[in-house]
Structure formats: C-alpha cells, structure tokens
Amino acid sequence: MEDLTQIILGHPFFAGLDPEYGRIVCGCARNVRFEAGDYLFRAHAPANELYLLRHGRVALEVTAPERGTLTFQTLGAGEIVGLSWLIPPYRFSYDARALELVRAIAMDAACLRAKCEADHDLGYEMMKRFTPVLLRRLQATRLQILDVYGPHG
Amino acid sequence: MPTDADQLLAVTLDGLSGLIAALIRRGYRVAGPTVRDGIIGYDEIASLEDLPRGWSDEQRGGHYRLVRRDDEALFGYAVGPHSWKRYLHPPLLQLWRARRNGDATALESDPRPRERFAFIGVRSCELHAIAIQDEVFLRGRHADPHYRARRDGAVLIAVNCAVAGGTCFCASMKTGPRATAGFDIALTELITDEGHLFLAASGTDIGRELLAQTPHRNATPEQAATAEKIVDRTAQRMGRQMRSDDLHDLLLRNLDHPRWSEVADRCLSCGNCTMVCPTCFCTAVEDSSDLTGAEVSRSRRWDSCFSVDFSYLHGGSVRQSVRSRYRQWMTHKLATWHDQFGSSGCVGCGRCITWCPVGIDITEEVRAIRESGHS
Amino acid sequence: MADDPMLPRVARVRRRRRDGPQVWTLETEPEGGSLAAFAAGQFNMLTAFGVGEVPISVSGDPAEPGRLLHTIRAVGPVSTALTRLEAGAALGIRGPFGAGWPMSEAAGRDVVIVAGGLGLAPLRPALYRLLAERPRYGRIVLLYGTRGPEEILFRREIESWRRRLDIDIEVTVDHATAAWHGHVGVVTTLLARAGFDPHQALALVCGPEIMMRFAAAALGEAGVADEAIWLAVERNMKCGIGHCGHCQLGPVLVCRDGPVFRYDRLRTLLPVKEM
Known part of the structure; x- marks a missing residue:
C-alpha cells in the first residue's frame, strides 16, 4: 500500500499532492497492466475508472462504418486516460486501446467521487488538477479542427 | 554641398531658358511641370513655354482645380498628381525577357534607360521623397539596377515653394518648403518691380557648372532677403498641420x-x-x-x-x-x-x-x- | 547584367521526387555554376517561365551547395507548374535571400526543432548542419507534426535519423487510422514529454502560423524564454529583396529581415488581426 501511495504521488497528475490526500486517494487505486491491443475501456461503457499512465501508449479511437477505426489522440506515460469519470452520466465516449504494453494506476471512479464529495478540499484539489487537463485537450482539439496543415496551412 | 546666401545668383527668364536649352544640348531628357488634362503634371519639356506660366492650383480634400494667377509666375502652384517617381521608378517596367532556342533558354535584362534625366521644378518635399526612395532601392543589401540607372546622373533643379497648397503640410514633416539638400540647383522665383527673376543656389559640382554657364548676376542682399521672406510666408500658410514626433x-x-x-x-x-x-x-x-x-x-x-x-x-x-x-x-x-x-x-x-x-x-x-x- | 538581383539564372531540373500528396522535391542545377552558398533557412525565388515566380525555402544540405533542393507543395499556378517540371526542364532561380536559422547561437545548447507539415522543409538544412557538427550541441530533439501519416515529409530520412542515438525524434499526426502506430495529437503535446533543458535550449519552429503561435506558447510554458525561440514566417513576396513591399508584417519586411525571426520580435504582431 505504501508503495502504491509513492507511485501515485510520483505521477505528474498528482505531483505535489499533500501526502495525507495521497493516502486517501490511494484507497481507490490499484495497479493494472494491459497488453498491446487490449482495451482499457470501450465507448459507452460506464466510466468506472480513471487511469494514470505509467508506461506505454494508449490510443483513443472512434469507429465509423465507412472509415474504419480512427485514432484522434494518443496518450503516454505521465498522462491520464478516462476523463469521463467525474462528469455525469459517467460513460466513456471513445475506445481506449493499448498500443503497446501499458502499465497504469486505475482509480475507482465511484470511490474517488465519494471521497471528493465527503471532503470538498480534496475535491477542489482534484478539480485544480483535472481542469487544466481538460483545457489542454480542448485546445489541442481546436487545433486539430482548424486543420492547420491543410491547403490553407 | 549646401551653398550659402552670398553665392546666390540672380538669373533672368532668358537665363532659365538658356539653362533648359543647355541641358537638352548636353543630352538630358528634361522633364518639368506642364499643363495638360486640367492638371499641372510632369512631362518632357522643350522650353520655358511648356511650363505652367500664370497658373496655380486650388486644392482641398478630394478637390483639385487649376486657377489663373494674376501674374506670370512659372512655379506659382503647389504640386499636382504626378511625382518624379514616374521617371525614376516607372509605373511599368520590363525586368527581363527570355528566349527559348531549341533546348537553350537565355535571359536578358536591360536596366539602362536611353537618356539621363534633368528635372525642373522639384519641390523640397519631392527632394525628400526621392531621398526616401533612394533609401529603399539603393541603400539596402540589394540595389535595384533599374532605379540606379535612372537615378544616377539625374540633375535635380529644385524650386522653393512660393505657394502653400491647401493640403500641404511639409512644414510639419520638416521636409519643406525650403530646399535644403539633395538638389543640384535650387531656385526661388521672384516677381518684383525689378522684374521676373530666379535666385539660384547650387548644391553640387554639376549645379555650379551649369549655373556658371548660365547668364547671371550676383543676387543682392535685398533680393536674398525677399526670397527668404517668400519661403517663410509659405511655411506659415500651410493648408494642413500634423504633429509628427510621436x-x-x-x-x-x-x-x-x-x-x-x-x-x-x-x-x-x-x-x-x-x-x-x-x-x-x-x-x-x-x-x-x-x-x-x-x-x-x-x-x-x-x-x-x-x-x-x-x-x-x-x-x-x-x-x-x-x-x-x-x-x-x-x-x-x-x-x-x-x-x-x-x-x-x-x-x-x-x-x-x-x-x-x-x-x-x-x-x-x-x-x-x-x-x-x-x- | 550580372548584379541584377531581379534577374533569375536559368537552372535545370536534375531530379524530381514525390515527398507527399502534391509535394515534390526538385533537385536543380543552375546553368553556369552554383548560386552563392546558402545558409539554413534561406530561400530562393523560383520561376516557372511564363507563369510566375514564388519564394521557396532551400530544403537541402548547406554543405552541398551543388545539390540544390527545394521542396514545393502545389497550391497555386506557379507552384503547381514547378512541381510538374520533369528532369531536364528549365526554371529560373535567384537567391539565396533572407536571414536563416541562428545556427551560431545553437552551439553548446540543447536544440528543439518543432516542425509542422511542410515546415520541416526549411528546417531540414538546419538538421543537416546540427547532425554534421553533432558534438558542438547538447541534446537535439525533433518534434514533427503533420495532418496524417501520408503527409510526413522525408520519411526515409527521418527513419535513418531515428537509428542514430544522438537525436530524439517524435512524429505525431492530427488524424490517423488504426494502422498508424505512432502518436496522434497536435505537435505541441509532444513538448511536455520531450527531454531537453528549457533554460538553455534553443527552439527552431516552422509550420503554419497558428501552429507556430501555439508552439511558441507551449515552449514558453515549458520554460523556454521568448528570446530563445525562433520561427520562420511566410508572406506574399514578389521580389525577395525588400523592394516590392508585399511581405510587410508591421515593422518588418519578411524577405529582408526574416523569414526567420526571434519570437520576441513578432510576439505582439502575430496575433493582430489582418496585420
């Protein structure tokens, strides 16, 4: 358990977190691994877990009948996967597939939500870490939509 | 090289006429102000007769009209729509042509105009404008050979402004109305009881040489003072002002x-x-x-x-x-x-x-x- | 007239190579000997005879001035005509013009190259130079983003650079099918993971202007000072020598003062609408 807390506190998402909070969130965490090709989760499945990636890359995918499977983002060590854990109705929007061996910390979403609800200081701490990730993804998505490398770029 | 007041020469209409003839004889293509199409524009001139004698211009925002003067001044107007860039930096210019001959392609350019230019009636603001275009085309890392060919050896005969146009603001920009640099010869037109005269200062060797060959007298201190007064008055009557320092x-x-x-x-x-x-x-x-x-x-x-x-x-x-x-x-x-x-x-x-x-x-x-x- | 900077030299296409959708690299040989040596980041004005002239960055090795390479995307009539020239065909060329990458400032420092789309072409001469003088520099990182895997320029060369252990290369694409196993996401997302010392790194950025603005912001967030970020901008150019006025961007003439600029010089200008 102590090791897991250290791993969590060492992940960039929780960098600088008060060790006391570290112990609290650790109660929701478990170590997981996925082989290349395994799915971390599927679109429309309940968002039961948030993943802190420690090793390996994960592709976020969407499948369209006429275009096959499209990857719109890849994520790697130090990043998080599974943003839907905090936002109702707590369902994943895309598939997340391991591109290679992936090691991660899976945080139980219901557990984490309950702890944030019980201690709003912890909840606020989580929000401060979570919203910048959302904003960065939103900005990156806008850049992709702008299609800057197209004929106008 | 600026010329100081005691080297001012007084030249008559005939003298000026002789100066134009001398320039033409030396092979210069002489351009100056002339009335055409309801404006005073710059065009090739053959003699004093081509200059806008007795004409002035009335100018305000969006308005230009030629008006008669009550004297016979040759340079009694401000400026028209033309400027000297039409000669030095022509509106249309062939840069090069290439001929294909079988497999070979040959490119050639000819930046040399056939004549050297002499401009008569260059205003102080225009001398500054020419200096500004010199900076653009000649002073950078790459010089424009087409501009250089036209500019090198061009004789600039400036005229100090006796009339401030309705839209002029050279006094604000510190570019006039007195020609202070960049001319070969600078004239001030004087129409007084003594007659129709031009006080001439030379700014370069070629200017001095041309004036030396032009019939002249030394200007009197009174004539010099009158000329100063004319230009001072022009400076005070600018139609527009613009603070430019900031x-x-x-x-x-x-x-x-x-x-x-x-x-x-x-x-x-x-x-x-x-x-x-x-x-x-x-x-x-x-x-x-x-x-x-x-x-x-x-x-x-x-x-x-x-x-x-x-x-x-x-x-x-x-x-x-x-x-x-x-x-x-x-x-x-x-x-x-x-x-x-x-x-x-x-x-x-x-x-x-x-x-x-x-x-x-x-x-x-x-x-x-x-x-x-x-x- | 030999000193007429507006007069092109006739050059011949020696080889033409497809480098992506509508992108071709022309190797040309000026008749009567090489042009003046070029610096990484400089451009030439290329003429398709009878069609027109466009500025194109040199994409080859500065150490091989005799092998003059330009990588061109067919977007307008002139660039399209140029990309259709076959081996042996004549084109006009004059240059090199402009200020290139600040290679002398890179000595002893980490160098981060952020390229987007066709922006890798003007950066390739800098990469050649960095790799040729490898011991002079700290870490060398190339972060390259394109629209999709098809659009990646110089693919084989990137693969061969990857095999070297003294340069870190990350390639990402905006859109991909599952067949692509590399990164997907905008190039700025690679910065967070790139291993370089932001306090002594020099960043060279080239790509579409929006991408460069975001890249400069992301480099700033990573701790790189504006004075250590350089980018190459593109504007309409008719002369390449500061005489035609078309490439103005506020106080600068892009052809004469650039196309490579230190970011602090452009920081406030680039976001101004329609500048």
Whole structure:
C-alpha cells in the first residue's frame, strides 16, 4: 500500500499532492497492466475508472462504418486516460486501446467521487488538477479542427 | 554641398531658358511641370513655354482645380498628381525577357534607360521623397539596377515653394518648403518691380557648372532677403498641420482603434493615395509569354496595398478588410517606415488628401487617433 | 547584367521526387555554376517561365551547395507548374535571400526543432548542419507534426535519423487510422514529454502560423524564454529583396529581415488581426 501511495504521488497528475490526500486517494487505486491491443475501456461503457499512465501508449479511437477505426489522440506515460469519470452520466465516449504494453494506476471512479464529495478540499484539489487537463485537450482539439496543415496551412 | 546666401545668383527668364536649352544640348531628357488634362503634371519639356506660366492650383480634400494667377509666375502652384517617381521608378517596367532556342533558354535584362534625366521644378518635399526612395532601392543589401540607372546622373533643379497648397503640410514633416539638400540647383522665383527673376543656389559640382554657364548676376542682399521672406510666408500658410514626433508609437499602440473602422466606411480602397504618393514604392510582377512560349518576359508595375491581392497567401489574403488595408497604408507611411528604412515615409505633400475621391485626410485621421486613442 | 538581383539564372531540373500528396522535391542545377552558398533557412525565388515566380525555402544540405533542393507543395499556378517540371526542364532561380536559422547561437545548447507539415522543409538544412557538427550541441530533439501519416515529409530520412542515438525524434499526426502506430495529437503535446533543458535550449519552429503561435506558447510554458525561440514566417513576396513591399508584417519586411525571426520580435504582431 505504501508503495502504491509513492507511485501515485510520483505521477505528474498528482505531483505535489499533500501526502495525507495521497493516502486517501490511494484507497481507490490499484495497479493494472494491459497488453498491446487490449482495451482499457470501450465507448459507452460506464466510466468506472480513471487511469494514470505509467508506461506505454494508449490510443483513443472512434469507429465509423465507412472509415474504419480512427485514432484522434494518443496518450503516454505521465498522462491520464478516462476523463469521463467525474462528469455525469459517467460513460466513456471513445475506445481506449493499448498500443503497446501499458502499465497504469486505475482509480475507482465511484470511490474517488465519494471521497471528493465527503471532503470538498480534496475535491477542489482534484478539480485544480483535472481542469487544466481538460483545457489542454480542448485546445489541442481546436487545433486539430482548424486543420492547420491543410491547403490553407 | 549646401551653398550659402552670398553665392546666390540672380538669373533672368532668358537665363532659365538658356539653362533648359543647355541641358537638352548636353543630352538630358528634361522633364518639368506642364499643363495638360486640367492638371499641372510632369512631362518632357522643350522650353520655358511648356511650363505652367500664370497658373496655380486650388486644392482641398478630394478637390483639385487649376486657377489663373494674376501674374506670370512659372512655379506659382503647389504640386499636382504626378511625382518624379514616374521617371525614376516607372509605373511599368520590363525586368527581363527570355528566349527559348531549341533546348537553350537565355535571359536578358536591360536596366539602362536611353537618356539621363534633368528635372525642373522639384519641390523640397519631392527632394525628400526621392531621398526616401533612394533609401529603399539603393541603400539596402540589394540595389535595384533599374532605379540606379535612372537615378544616377539625374540633375535635380529644385524650386522653393512660393505657394502653400491647401493640403500641404511639409512644414510639419520638416521636409519643406525650403530646399535644403539633395538638389543640384535650387531656385526661388521672384516677381518684383525689378522684374521676373530666379535666385539660384547650387548644391553640387554639376549645379555650379551649369549655373556658371548660365547668364547671371550676383543676387543682392535685398533680393536674398525677399526670397527668404517668400519661403517663410509659405511655411506659415500651410493648408494642413500634423504633429509628427510621436507618430510611430502612437499608431502602433492603436492598431485596434475604432477609427480604422470609421475611415474604412469612407475609404473606397481605390489606391489613388498610393499612386499619387511620391514615396509609395510597392510593385507587383507579371509574367507573360507569346503564344508559342518561345519568348517570355516579366514586368513590374506599381501595386497598391489597397488591393486585396496584395497580401495574398495561398488560400486567402492576409488583409481582407478595408479597415486593415487603410491601417496598413497609414501605419506604414507614418510609423513602420521608420523601422524599415530609418525615416518617415510621409513628406507632407498633401497629394493623398487632394486626390482621395472622398477626401480622406491623413492629418485628420492622425488627429482623431491622437485625441481618443491610447497615448 | 550580372548584379541584377531581379534577374533569375536559368537552372535545370536534375531530379524530381514525390515527398507527399502534391509535394515534390526538385533537385536543380543552375546553368553556369552554383548560386552563392546558402545558409539554413534561406530561400530562393523560383520561376516557372511564363507563369510566375514564388519564394521557396532551400530544403537541402548547406554543405552541398551543388545539390540544390527545394521542396514545393502545389497550391497555386506557379507552384503547381514547378512541381510538374520533369528532369531536364528549365526554371529560373535567384537567391539565396533572407536571414536563416541562428545556427551560431545553437552551439553548446540543447536544440528543439518543432516542425509542422511542410515546415520541416526549411528546417531540414538546419538538421543537416546540427547532425554534421553533432558534438558542438547538447541534446537535439525533433518534434514533427503533420495532418496524417501520408503527409510526413522525408520519411526515409527521418527513419535513418531515428537509428542514430544522438537525436530524439517524435512524429505525431492530427488524424490517423488504426494502422498508424505512432502518436496522434497536435505537435505541441509532444513538448511536455520531450527531454531537453528549457533554460538553455534553443527552439527552431516552422509550420503554419497558428501552429507556430501555439508552439511558441507551449515552449514558453515549458520554460523556454521568448528570446530563445525562433520561427520562420511566410508572406506574399514578389521580389525577395525588400523592394516590392508585399511581405510587410508591421515593422518588418519578411524577405529582408526574416523569414526567420526571434519570437520576441513578432510576439505582439502575430496575433493582430489582418496585420
């Protein structure tokens, strides 16, 4: 358990977190691994877990009948996967597939939500870490939509 | 080399006539002011008879009209729509042509004009404008051989202004009305009880040499004083004023001022201001080929930052709105010209005000931004 | 007239190679000997006879001035005509013009190259130079983003650079099918993971202007000072020598003062609408 807390506190998402909070969130965490090709989760499945990636890359995918499977983002060590854990109705929007061996910390979403609800200081701490990730993804998505490398770029 | 007052010479009409004849004899293509198409423009002249004797011009925003003077002055007007750039930096110029002969392609350019130019009636603001274009075309890392060929050896005979035009503001820009540098000969026209005279100062060796061969007397101190007074009076009667010491920072601080949108509502984006401006230098190039493709050529023509295509970048133009194009023109002229070429690009000649079809007044636009902008 | 900077030299296409959708690299040989040596980041004005002239960055090795390479995307009539020239065909060329990458400032420092789309072409001469003088520099990182895997320029060369252990290369694409196993996401997302010392790194950035603005912001967030970020901008150009006025960007003439600029010089200008 102590090791897991250290791993969590060492992940960039929780960098600088008060060790006391570290112990609290650790109660929701478990170590997981996925082989290349395994799915971390599927679109429309309940968002039961948030993943802190420690090793390996994960592709976020969407499948369209006429275009096959499209990857719109890849994520790697130090990043998080599974943003839907905090936002109702707590369902994943895309598939997340391991591109290679992936090691991660899976945080139980219901557990984490309950702890944030019980201690709003912890909840606020989580929000401060979570919203910048959302904003960065939103900005990156806008850049992709702008299609800057197209004929106008 | 400036000439001081005691070297001022007095030249009669006949003397001036002889000077023009001497220039023509020496092979110069002499250009000067002449009345044509209802304006005083610059064209080739053969004698004094071609000069606008007894004419003046009435100018205000969007308005230009020739008016009769009650004397026989040759240079009794301000400036017309032409400037000397039409000779030094012609509106259309072939840059090169290429001939294809079998497999071989040969390119040739001929930057030499057939004649050397002599300009008569160059105003002080125009001397500054020529110096500004010299900076653009000759002083950078690459010189323009076409401009150089026309500019080198050109004789500039300046005339100090006895009339302030309704849209003139050279006194504000410190570019006139007295010619202080850049001329070979500078004249001041005097019409007094003593008759019709020109006080002449030389600024260069060729100017001195030409004057030495022109019949003259030494000017009297009284004549010199009268000439001074005429130019001083012109300076005081400028039709426009524009504070110019703070323009660079003022305009660059106000790139989002609402005034740009207001002026854009009036601006027709016609580019007249850029065509009549004596310093505007922008050009476009155009390639053409004969039907067989055996001969191709490239020419360069005046372009205007008011055209949408001017800033075209594959897929679209950078400056789509009139607002941005007017802002580009004015901030370039008054502000960023300093960054690019070390001086203002405006000489206060007022042409852009006079020849704007809707009378947009650069001095007024500056005032509006200064009064309500970020200072 | 030999000293006429507007007069092109006739050159011949020696080889033409497809480098992506509508992108071709022309190897040309000026008749009567090489042009003046070029610096990484400089451009030439290329003429398709009878069609027109466009500025194109040199994409070859500065150490091999005799092998003059330009990588061109067919977007307008002139660039399209140029990309259709076959071996042996004549084109006009004049240059090199402009200020290139600040290679002398890179000595002893980490160098981060951020390229987007066709922006890798003007950066390739800098990469050649960095790799040729490898011991002079700290870490070398190339972060390259394109629209999709098809659009990746110089693919084989990137693969061969990857095999070197002294340069870190990350390639990402905006859109991909599952067949692509590399990164997907905008190039700025690679910065967070790139291993370089932001306090002594020099960043060279080239790509579409929006991408460069975001890249400069992301480099700033990573701790790189504006004075250590350099980018190459593109504007309409008719002359390449500061005489035609078309390439103005506020106080600068892009052809004469650039196309490579230190970011602090452009920081406030680039976001101004329709500047």
